[in-house]
Amino acid sequence: MPLPFLTADRAFDADAEDIALPFDDHDSWRRPYRPGPWRVAAAATLLLLASFVLLAGVIITVTGSLSGASVCFVLAGAAIVSALRLLRVGAWVSRHGVRRVAFLRTTTIAWSDASVVRTVQQPVRWLGFPRTVQGQALIVVRRGSETPMPLLTDHNADFLARAEAFERATDTVEAWSDEYRTG
Numbered sequence: 200m201p202l203p204f205l206t207a208d209r210a211f212d213a214d215a216e217d218i219a220l221p222f223d224d225h226d227s228w229r230r231p232y233r234p235g236p237w238r239v240a241a242a243a244t245l246l247l248l249a250s251f252v253l254l255a256g257v258i259i260t261v262t263g264s265l266s267g268a269s270v271c272f273v274l275a276g277a278a279i280v281s282a283l284r285l286l287r288v289g290a291w292v293s294r295h296g297v298r299r300v301a302f303l304r305t306t307t308i309a310w311s312d313a314s315v316v317r318t319v320q321q322p323v324r325w326l327g328f329p330r331t332v333q334g335q336a337l338i339v340v341r342r343g344s345e346t347p348m349p350l351l352t353d354h355n356a357d358f359l360a361r362a363e364a365f366e367r368a369t370d371t372v373e374a375w376s377d378e379y380r381t382g
Contacts, residue, residue: 232368235357316376323352346380
């Protein structure tokens with residue numbers, strides 16, 4: 200069974216390290232990096248919890264309490280949807296622009312609306328928690344706006360303790376920006 204979210208780094212194998220825009224279809228949205236171990240572990244934990252809740256729902260259904268079973272099935276469904284959404288969180292690029300997918304919200308910026316895409320040193324949130332640490336962030340600034348929107352940080356769930364992957368991802372997003380923002 201193909202898992203497309205795990206094939207994002209396929210162009211960065213040993214034989215294709217110099218390819219900046221590795222995908223043939225530039226119209227579809229792609230994440231230019233693999234989900235990090237923290238994100239995958241959190242999603243796996245949610246799916247494990249959902250399996251236990253589903254098992255509890257089946258046991259409750261067999262005992263005859265349909266209202267309790269329906270609550271269990273709804274909770275398990277919410278956990279599964281949350282795990283899948285957690286795996287989609289990140290920065291996505293295409294010929295049309297850059298998309299920042301958060302857990303509850305998605306923001307898309309067309310390349311023509313982006314004035315700057317660069318990596319900066321700034322305080323960043325550690326694993327998405329309110330605590331901030333000094334780190335690097337890939338930011339995009341819209342034309343006519345002064346406030347930068349961070350796309351990636353080196354302390355989020357995808358890049359914590361993976362500096363090389365962060366550099367490769369930021370270089371790839373900047374290459375997409377250079378290709379489509381000016382052209």
